[in-house]
Amino acid sequence: xAPDKRVTIRDVALAAGVSPGTVSRAMNxxxxxxxxxxxxxxxxxxxxDYTPNVVARRLSLGKTLAVGVIVPFFTRPSVSExxxxxxxxxxxxxxxxxxxxxxxPEQRVTCLTEIPFNEQADxxxxxxxxxxxxxxxxxxxxxxxxxxxxxxHRALKGVHHQVTVDDVAGGEATTRxxxxxxxxxxxxxxxxxxxxxxxxxxxxxxxxxxRALWEADIPVRAEYLxxxxxxxxxxxxxxxxxxxxxxxxxxxxxxxxxxxxxxLEAAREAGLTVPDDLSVVGYDDVxxxxxxxxxxxxxxxFESGRRGVxxxxxxxxxxxxxxxxxxxxxxxxxxxxxxxxxx
Amino acid sequence: xAPDKRVTIRDVALAAGVSPGTVSRAMNxxxxxxxxxxxxxxxxxxxxDYTPNVVARRLSLGKTLAVGVIVPFFTRPSVSExxxxxxxxxxxxxxxxxxxxxxxPEQRVTCLTEIPFNEQADxxxxxxxxxxxxxxxxxxxxxxxxxxxxxxHRALKGVHHQVTVDDVAGGEATTRxxxxxxxxxxxxxxxxxxxxxxxxxxxxxxxxxxRALWEADIPVRAEYLxxxxxxxxxxxxxxxxxxxxxxxxxxxxxxxxxxxxxxLEAAREAGLTVPDDLSVVGYDDVxxxxxxxxxxxxxxxFESGRRGVxxxxxxxxxxxxxxxxxxxxxxxxxxxxxxxxxx
DNA sequence: GTGAAAGCGCTAACAC
DNA sequence: GTGTTAGCGCTTTCAC
Numbered sequence: 001x002a003p004d005k006r007v008t009i010r011d012v013a014l015a016a017g018v019s020p021g022t023v024s025r026a027m028n029x030x031x032x033x034x035x036x037x038x039x040x041x042x043x044x045x046x047x048x049d050y051t052p053n054v055v056a057r058r059l060s061l062g063k064t065l066a067v068g069v070i071v072p073f074f075t076r077p078s079v080s081e082x083x084x085x086x087x088x089x090x091x092x093x094x095x096x097x098x099x100x101x102x103x104x105p106e107q108r109v110t111c112l113t114e115i116p117f118n119e120q121a122d123x124x125x126x127x128x129x130x131x132x133x134x135x136x137x138x139x140x141x142x143x144x145x146x147x148x149x150x151x152x153h154r155a156l157k158g159v160h161h162q163v164t165v166d167d168v169a170g171g172e173a174t175t176r177x178x179x180x181x182x183x184x185x186x187x188x189x190x191x192x193x194x195x196x197x198x199x200x201x202x203x204x205x206x207x208x209x210x211r212a213l214w215e216a217d218i219p220v221r222a223e224y225l226x227x228x229x230x231x232x233x234x235x236x237x238x239x240x241x242x243x244x245x246x247x248x249x250x251x252x253x254x255x256x257x258x259x260x261x262x263x264l265e266a267a268r269e270a271g272l273t274v275p276d277d278l279s280v281v282g283y284d285d286v287x288x289x290x291x292x293x294x295x296x297x298x299x300x301x302f303e304s305g306r307r308g309v310x311x312x313x314x315x316x317x318x319x320x321x322x323x324x325x326x327x328x329x330x331x332x333x334x335x336x337x338x339x340x341x342x343x
Numbered sequence: 344x345a346p347d348k349r350v351t352i353r354d355v356a357l358a359a360g361v362s363p364g365t366v367s368r369a370m371n372x373x374x375x376x377x378x379x380x381x382x383x384x385x386x387x388x389x390x391x392d393y394t395p396n397v398v399a400r401r402l403s404l405g406k407t408l409a410v411g412v413i414v415p416f417f418t419r420p421s422v423s424e425x426x427x428x429x430x431x432x433x434x435x436x437x438x439x440x441x442x443x444x445x446x447x448p449e450q451r452v453t454c455l456t457e458i459p460f461n462e463q464a465d466x467x468x469x470x471x472x473x474x475x476x477x478x479x480x481x482x483x484x485x486x487x488x489x490x491x492x493x494x495x496h497r498a499l500k501g502v503h504h505q506v507t508v509d510d511v512a513g514g515e516a517t518t519r520x521x522x523x524x525x526x527x528x529x530x531x532x533x534x535x536x537x538x539x540x541x542x543x544x545x546x547x548x549x550x551x552x553x554r555a556l557w558e559a560d561i562p563v564r565a566e567y568l569x570x571x572x573x574x575x576x577x578x579x580x581x582x583x584x585x586x587x588x589x590x591x592x593x594x595x596x597x598x599x600x601x602x603x604x605x606x607l608e609a610a611r612e613a614g615l616t617v618p619d620d621l622s623v624v625g626y627d628d629v630x631x632x633x634x635x636x637x638x639x640x641x642x643x644x645f646e647s648g649r650r651g652v653x654x655x656x657x658x659x660x661x662x663x664x665x666x667x668x669x670x671x672x673x674x675x676x677x678x679x680x681x682x683x684x685x686x
Numbered sequence: 687g688t689g690a691a692a693g694c695g696c697t698a699a700c701a702c
Numbered sequence: 703g704t705g706t707t708a709g710c711g712c713t714t715t716c717a718c
Contacts, residue, residue, distance in 0.1 A: 006462075006695095008694095008695060008696085009695065009696060009697095010695080010696095018704075018705085019704065019705045019706070020695090020696080020697090020705090020706095021696095021697080021698080021704070021705065021706075021707090022703080022704055022705075024696065024697055024698085025697090025698095025703090025704085028697085032703075032704095033703065033704080034703055034704085037703080037704080049460075051457070051460045051461055052461075052695080052696070053402075053461075053462050053694090053695050053696070054407075054461050054462055054463050055398060055401045055402045055407055055462055055694085055695080055696090056402055056694070056695035056696040056697090056710095057695080057696055057697075058398045058401075058402075058696090058710090059396075059398045059399055059401075059402050059694085059695080059696075059697095059710050059711070059712090060695075060696040060697045060698085060709085060710055061696085061697070061710085062710065064397075064398055066441070074423070074426075074427070074430075075420075075423050075424060075426075075427045077418075077420075080417070080418050080423050081418060083417075083418075084417070084418045084444075087417075087442065087444045088444075088446070091443075091444065091450070096441045096463060097441060097442050098409070098439045098440060098441050098442075099430065099440050099441075099442050100434075101427075101430045101431070101434065103431070107434070114394070117392075117394050118394055118395075118396075118397050119349075119396050119397055119398055120397050120439060232630075232634070261634055265634075287575075288631065288634070291575070291604055291608075291631070291635075292634075349711095351710095351711060351712085352711065352712060352713095353711080361688075361689085362688065362689045362690075363689090363711085363712080363713090364688075364689065364690080364691095364712095364713075364714075365687080365688055365689075367712065367713055367714080368687090368688085368713090368714090371713085375687075375688095376687065376688080377687055377688085380687075380688080395711080395712070396710090396711050396712070398710085398711080398712090399694095399710070399711035399712040399713090400711080400712055400713080401694095401712090402693095402694050402695070402696090402710085402711080402712075402713095403693085403694055403711075403712040403713045403714085404694085404712085404713070405694065462695095
């Protein structure tokens with residue numbers, strides 16, 4: 001009850017009749033200490049219910065034993081799944097995870113520029129964020145390992161590793177699938193390609209979309225591109241515009257599953273049957289895709305998080321490691337929202 | 344580039360021609376230091392780009408400046424939304440958020456018993472977890488403020504505040520709604536009411552369900568209760584069982600929206616039309632409910648997180664504060680999955 | 687108003 | 703093998 005004075009390493013040392021240094025050794029590299037002493041110390045540790053003060057360890061070691069993860073909108077299913085991968089692996093390590101959510105562009109710069117300098121972390125994990133050159137510069141100054149999960153491909157100075165997906169290729173392959181089905185009038189519903197968070201995935205997927213069209217000698221029509229805020233509702237609006245076109249698309253490629261849901265809703269509103277009147281394909285393969293039977297391109301969200309942590313921990317152990325730029329595969333999951341165009 | 348030796352308070356002191364103590368004062372309670380000195384110091388701080396070492400501060404202050412949040416399965420939409428509330432408010436404070444996800448019962452005890460003692464946090468936020476008596480005891484020993492978000496109602500010694508929802512009342516009101524529609528054969532699809540995580544919400548909602556039935560003089564039928572693992576797929580199985588009953592329910596109350604989705608799927612499989620052949624109601628009002636047009640009981644997920652943090656921060660500031668047990672309201676959101684029974 | 691000095695709890699280098 | 707000592711970088715008495 002009485003929040004008894006915490007038991008420190010000195011208390012243990014006293015009770016075990018040894019010095020604090022020995023207790024410390026016993027708790028860490030037990031090899032260097034006599035078997036008996038070790039056992040005795042451990043018994044006292046048990047009895048006193050001693051647990052080392054992490055903050056003191058941190059100061060002494062010059063390490064924070066924490067990694068910072070910077071993540072925008074972690075409630076988005078795809079992001080939360082990546083985060084889940086991060087957490088799952090990090091939990092098995094000695095590192096704490098301190099999380100920084102970003103919901104506004106200002107927070108973005110704060111996180112990217114301050115956190116690395118506050119010694120709040122030994123390493124940084126950045127999810128779905130592409131640092132600007134200036135930010136990368138600053139990151140480099142901080143001198144701590146940074147790994148980008150779902151970040152940009154460019155070789156940034158401050159970045160140690162990257163785990164990413166080739167969104168251009170993914171967008172291209174997905175579009176090609178629609179083309180192979182026979183579609184030539186393919187709309188694209190995505191984020192604003194120029195946005196204050198510097199999200200790049202939608203833009204990259206659109207680049208892939210263009211490539212597929214070029215390769216197939218299908219003209220890229222400006223009116224078939226709808227940029228908007230991210231989210232289901234904005235995507236619904238965008239899709240409405242597309243469907244109101246006199247020469248409306250027979251298929252719509254949404255930059256994410258969330259956006260595909262909005263497209264599906266717009267189709268229903270417009271009285272169109274999916275996939276007969278309109279094919280819809282999403283991206284990510286989060287749970288809603290399975291629920292709705294949405295054809296989509298699956299990416300390994302959970303694994304991207306895990307892999308990112310793996311690389312970070314590796315670098316933390318052994319700072320000299322080579323930079324690695326991993327690219328995770330994607331896979332088309334065909335469900336019930338795609339079919340050849342009618343007629 | 345060269346990860347220059349970090350600039351410490353001593354460097355600043357030297358450059359400003361004052362003592363480290365004064366720099367410290369200047370950075371914290373600027374009131375006690377001469378205007379000019381203060382300005383001079385701040386200028387040097389700027390120039391040198393000095394930012395205090397948080398770990399050292401922590402050790403010195405005897406505070407970790409972090410709060411730990413213990414949360415099971417944070418990828419579940421309802422949980423992630425609560426967490427979102429937590430993060431949103433905590434981001435405006437000086438406290439870091441270190442997150443501990445629980446995906447297995449063992450992790451549960453580890454988190455509940457170790458974290459409070461490692462001085463990894465000045466306070467604990469526990470989401471959707473009900474400590475056992477033993478755990479509460481231990482929490483109390485640690486002597487740090489603990490607030491339960493969506494935790495149990497009982498007055499636990501180690502717990503300072505609670506932000507919760509009256510699940511019994513919510514379950515009762517929801518069931519009453521179905522009864523008022525004319526249903527008497529109402530199935531319940533929930534979690535295992537006895538589970539290693541000690542999740543209580545499904546159980547409590549079922550208690551409310553029973554009450555509503557009693558009040559309406561409708562017998563509670565054992566075969567109308569289906570307990571299972573949490574999740575959409577298990578819920579689908581459970582619903583299958585219910586729908587295979589010779590005297591099958593005309594309405595099903597699912598303990599969460601996720602589970603309601605499973606019920607909806609089972610209904611479709613069985614060739615039943617919702618809501619004509621079967622009414623379905625969920626709980627939480629997460630996005631999927633809106634997407635599918637699911638009738639559900641809304642609870643204030645985001646707000647529960649925010650409120651929990653508010654209480655914790657308050658206690659951290661002023662340890663003497665009264666315990667508060669907040670109960671957040673719920674609200675029935677009627678959509679398209681409920682109707683009077685046929686015939 | 688400011689400097690000097692002690693100490694937060696631990697680790698690690700150095701003796702023995 | 704183990705004790706002793708000196709910090710890690712900051713805050714905070716206590717003098718002046």
